[in-house]
Amino acid sequence: MNRLSLNDDDKRVRQWFVEQVKACGCTVKVDQMGNIFATRSGSNNSLPPIAMGSHLDTQPAGGRYDGIVGVLSALEALRTLQDHRVETYAPIAVVNWTNEEGARFPPAMLASGVWGGAFTLEHGHSRTDASGKTVKSELARIGFLGDTGCSCDANPLSAHFEVHIEQGPALEAEGLRVGVVTGVQSMNWYNVVLRGREQHCGTTPMHMRADTLLCAAKMIQAINAQALSLPGSLASVAVINSTPQSINTLAGRVQFNIDARASSNELLVQLEERLEAACRDIASKDGVQIELWDRIWQCPKTAFDDTAVEMVRQSVRKVEGGKFKEMISGAGHDSVYTARKVPTAMIFIRCKGGISHNPVEFSTQEDIQAGANVLLGAVLRYDEY
Amino acid sequence: MNRLSLNDDDKRVRQWFVEQVKACGCTVKVDQMGNIFATRSGSNNSLPPIAMGSHLDTQPAGGRYDGIVGVLSALEALRTLQDHRVETYAPIAVVNWTNEEGARFPPAMLASGVWGGAFTLEHGHSRTDASGKTVKSELARIGFLGDTGCSCDANPLSAHFEVHIEQGPALEAEGLRVGVVTGVQSMNWYNVVLRGREQHCGTTPMHMRADTLLCAAKMIQAINAQALSLPGSLASVAVINSTPQSINTLAGRVQFNIDARASSNELLVQLEERLEAACRDIASKDGVQIELWDRIWQCPKTAFDDTAVEMVRQSVRKVEGGKFKEMISGAGHDSVYTARKVPTAMIFIRCKGGISHNPVEFSTQEDIQAGANVLLGAVLRYDEY
Ligand SMILES: NC(=O)NCCC(=O)O
Ligand SMILES: NC(=O)NCCC(=O)O
Numbered sequence: 153m154n155r156l157s158l159n160d161d162d163k164r165v166r167q168w169f170v171e172q173v174k175a176c177g178c179t180v181k182v183d184q185m186g187n188i189f190a191t192r193s194g195s196n197n198s199l200p201p202i203a204m205g206s207h208l209d210t211q212p213a214g215g216r217y218d219g220i221v222g223v224l225s226a227l228e229a230l231r232t233l234q235d236h237r238v239e240t241y242a243p244i245a246v247v248n249w250t251n252e253e254g255a256r257f258p259p260a261m262l263a264s265g266v267w268g269g270a271f272t273l274e275h276g277h278s279r280t281d282a283s284g285k286t287v288k289s290e291l292a293r294i295g296f297l298g299d300t301g302c303s304c305d306a307n308p309l310s311a312h313f314e315v316h317i318e319q320g321p322a323l324e325a326e327g328l329r330v331g332v333v334t335g336v337q338s339m340n341w342y343n344v345v346l347r348g349r350e351q352h353c354g355t356t357p358m359h360m361r362a363d364t365l366l367c368a369a370k371m372i373q374a375i376n377a378q379a380l381s382l383p384g385s386l387a388s389v390a391v392i393n394s395t396p397q398s399i400n401t402l403a404g405r406v407q408f409n410i411d412a413r414a415s416s417n418e419l420l421v422q423l424e425e426r427l428e429a430a431c432r433d434i435a436s437k438d439g440v441q442i443e444l445w446d447r448i449w450q451c452p453k454t455a456f457d458d459t460a461v462e463m464v465r466q467s468v469r470k471v472e473g474g475k476f477k478e479m480i481s482g483a484g485h486d487s488v489y490t491a492r493k494v495p496t497a498m499i500f501i502r503c504k505g506g507i508s509h510n511p512v513e514f515s516t517q518e519d520i521q522a523g524a525n526v527l528l529g530a531v532l533r534y535d536e537y
Numbered sequence: 538m539n540r541l542s543l544n545d546d547d548k549r550v551r552q553w554f555v556e557q558v559k560a561c562g563c564t565v566k567v568d569q570m571g572n573i574f575a576t577r578s579g580s581n582n583s584l585p586p587i588a589m590g591s592h593l594d595t596q597p598a599g600g601r602y603d604g605i606v607g608v609l610s611a612l613e614a615l616r617t618l619q620d621h622r623v624e625t626y627a628p629i630a631v632v633n634w635t636n637e638e639g640a641r642f643p644p645a646m647l648a649s650g651v652w653g654g655a656f657t658l659e660h661g662h663s664r665t666d667a668s669g670k671t672v673k674s675e676l677a678r679i680g681f682l683g684d685t686g687c688s689c690d691a692n693p694l695s696a697h698f699e700v701h702i703e704q705g706p707a708l709e710a711e712g713l714r715v716g717v718v719t720g721v722q723s724m725n726w727y728n729v730v731l732r733g734r735e736q737h738c739g740t741t742p743m744h745m746r747a748d749t750l751l752c753a754a755k756m757i758q759a760i761n762a763q764a765l766s767l768p769g770s771l772a773s774v775a776v777i778n779s780t781p782q783s784i785n786t787l788a789g790r791v792q793f794n795i796d797a798r799a800s801s802n803e804l805l806v807q808l809e810e811r812l813e814a815a816c817r818d819i820a821s822k823d824g825v826q827i828e829l830w831d832r833i834w835q836c837p838k839t840a841f842d843d844t845a846v847e848m849v850r851q852s853v854r855k856v857e858g859g860k861f862k863e864m865i866s867g868a869g870h871d872s873v874y875t876a877r878k879v880p881t882a883m884i885f886i887r888c889k890g891g892i893s894h895n896p897v898e899f900s901t902q903e904d905i906q907a908g909a910n911v912l913l914g915a916v917l918r919y920d921e922y
Contacts, residue, residue, distance in 0.1 A: 211735075211781065211783050211785075211786050212780075212781035212782065212783055212786070213735045213780070213781040213783075213786060213789060253783070253785070254783075254784065254785065255781075255783035255784075255785070255786070258784055260785060282782065318740070319737045319739075319740040320737070320740035320741065320742075321742070321745065337739070339739060341784055349892070349895065350596075350598045350894055350895040350896075351892060351893070351894060351895060352704045352705070352867070352868060352893040352894045353771065353773035353775060353796040353798075353894075354704075354722070354724060354771065354796065354798050354867045354868045354869065355703070355704040355705035355866075355867035355868050355891070355893060356705065356891065356892075357705075357706070357771075358761070358764060358765055358771060360706065360891065363761075363773070365757060365774055365775060365777060366757060366758065366761055366774070368754075369753075369754040369755075369757035369758050369774075370754075370758060372750060372751060372754035373751065373754050373755060373758070376743070376748075376751055379743060380743055386738065386739065386742075386743065388738035388748070388787060389750055389751070389754075390738055390750060390779065390783065390784060390785070390786055390787050390788050391779060391782050391783065391784055391788075392750060392777060392779050392788075393778075394775065394776060394777050395597075395598070396596065396597035396598040396640075397597065397667065397775075397776050398596050398597055398598075398638070398639075398640035398775065398776065398894070399639065399640075399643055399726055399775060399776055399794045399796055400596075400638070400639065400640070400645060400726075400775070400796050400868075400894065401596050401597070401598060401640065401775055401894040401895075402773060402775050402894075403775050403776075403777075404598060404895070409784045411738040411739065411784050411785050413738075413739050481740075482737070482739045482740035483737060483739045483740050483785075484739065506740070506741065506745065507734070507736060507741075508736070508737040508740060509735055509736060509737045509738075509783070509785065509786040509787075510734065510735040510736060510786075510789070511735075
């Protein structure tokens with residue numbers, strides 16, 4: 153899958169999604185960030201809906217499960233309610249959140265973040281892709297710049313439940329289908345720009361260089377080494393760009409991003425300090441300037457709601473017996489930002505080899521079915537509650 | 538300057554060049570690679586012309602001297618012959634060679650290489666830029682796909698003289714204006730593609746990764762270290778591209794180029810062996826595949842012609858007294874490929890801080906004047922001889 157947020161394929165899948173939920177008798181609202189809310193009436197429609205949400209956008213080299221399983225499971229739960237003519241007390245909503253991946257428009261979980269008050273609407277609208285296109289202009293282009301206010305106040309929910317593939321190896325290692333997610337680790341993204349000197353590769357003695365790419369290479373190694381030396385933390389550099397892209401001219405400018413995560417906010421502060429100190433040390437030794445060291449995203453550790461998690465726990469006991477694992481998510485999810493406003497919980501399902509953000513991403517039909525059943529059970533229990 | 542070969546600015550400077558040489562009474566031929574030959578008659582026009590050549594294309598972050606000084610010095614020498622109504626025995630040509638930099642269409646010295654028989658015309662025409670455009674289609678687009686055969690046989694010269702900025706620090710360090718270039722070091726370019734695994738940066742434990750960019754970072758450091766440990770050699774990585782350019786997805790594919798040079802062909806073979814062994818070792822330890830290790834350009838050491846060099850030496854003695862340095866060029870030049878067919882020599886002039894391939898590139902008017910005078914003196918001596 154390469155369904156980057158707000159591209160033509162995203163437009164098509166959104167149109168498909170709207171058709172499907174309308175066929176289930178839902179009313180559809182699109183908000184100012186393009187989030188789509190499909191609502192099925194309950195017996196007390198003065199209550200905000202209980203939502204089941206995730207995302208249909210993917211990474212550029214993405215799989216067919218990350219996010220998509222969450223929306224399709226919600227859709228299946230909705231259809232099951234229809235098929236069995238179940239009348240819930242509160243209305244039930246299925247939500248497709250915009251730009252969860254953050255691949256095209258950093259940061260991740262952008263539109264659930266606006267809804268949850270982590271970002272202003274202006275911030276959400278003005279994020280740009282690599283070619284400079286904004287979220288707002290792309291929403292308008294594909295016809296999904298809605299007029300419903302993008303906030304919990306303007307468009308409230310009662311709770312948010314999300315099924316997602318684990319994206320890591322823990323469930324598979326323990327031979328379990330399903331995990332009960334109690335929270336999400338702390339994460340930061342950085343944008344770093346280095347400035348050295350363009351020079352001729354064939355004539356400039358090695359000791360007279362301010363070789364920006366060599367300096368970046370040392371930093372990438374140091375960033376990895378720092379995370380390895382700090383148990384409970386991760387640090388990765390995946391995006392790099394060197395200019396001027398000429399084989400015989402030393403790069404004079406290098407841009408890269410860091411993805412840093414840790415099991416606690418305090419540990420992430422410590423990791424950040426070590427990463428920055430290590431990079432500044434390398435830069436000063438190499439005669440290269442750190443022109444920009446910008447924390448472009450900061451997402452503190454999340455703890456999900458006890459009651460919502462308990463509904464998931466009860467549901468998974470019913471579906472899977474005692475076979476489940478309580479766990480903390482390594483990845484961010486839209487539930488991180490809904491959790492700031494409403495009771496939220498998540499269900500993980502096993503994925504093959506723990507591999508995600510990759511076309512080989514895979515979960516079995518049986519595991520997906522288990523996740524969807526746990527989701528529906530949790531939502532009905534919450535509705536009961 | 539950012540006058541990449543065959544772009545619209547290159548078209549404009551070529552048109553300007555043709556006007557200038559026509560105003561000096563030259564006849565103009567454009568060959569199949571877009572090389573422009575402006576010829577001023579001599580008293581014996583059955584002889585091939587003695588050429589003064591260099592290039593008007595630049596690096597993407599280039600200076601105003603690299604190549605340009607050589608063409609403008611030749612033009613000034615030509616005008617001086619006109620102004621003084623000097624009749625040479627052989628005809629005299631000024632040549633603007635196409636795509637010397639190799640920045641847009643690797644490798645460097647492409648069109649002098651076709652003329653000198655190092656590359657076939659088909660190879661020259663089919664080189665592509667990063668967007669996939671070919672040399673041939675871009676030559677046609679700017680109106681410089683000529684019909685003169687691009688070879689020494691079809692369009693012969695008697696000799697080739699070239700003034701160029703040194704692009705290194707040696708002349709400045711010794712307080713000299715001018716260098717007599719006796720040869721050019723050995724150089725190779727490589728294209729390397731690594732394949733690891735796209736994975737989620739937030740969920741994939743550090744030890745379960747095949748992190749392609751981390752692997753490339755280690756290689757870049759090793760490539761530099763190998764050159765440092767082999768006196769007389771240089772190795773640089775200036776171009777890198779990582780995909781899929783998503784902050785939270787480990788790069789699964791990284792492409793980079795290596796520029797490797799040495800004072801002898803044997804030393805360059807040794808350097809190549811060490812670079813490849815070091816990179817293969819790192820890749821196998823990191824679980825990353827070297828999908829491509831391609832030597833895309835090989836340009837052995839060049840020795841210029843004794844007689845042509847002697848003409849330069851006599852000329853520089855006259856212009857600068859005893860104050861000059863004999864030297865080997867670290868950079869490649871069109872003279873490398875003309876030297877395969879006809880007596881060739883080069884004149885270097887001092888440049889500030891030894892910095893080239895950079896907008897701050899600078900040579901004084903006085904140093905340029907000295908170079909142009911040495912050029913004219915060498916050509917007239919060769920004509921006499
Ligand atoms: N689930 C997922 O891959 N979300 C992207 C946000 C992150 O980088 O953790
Ligand atoms: N003179 C010059 O910069 N030529 C480019 C070829 C090279 O890389 O040496």
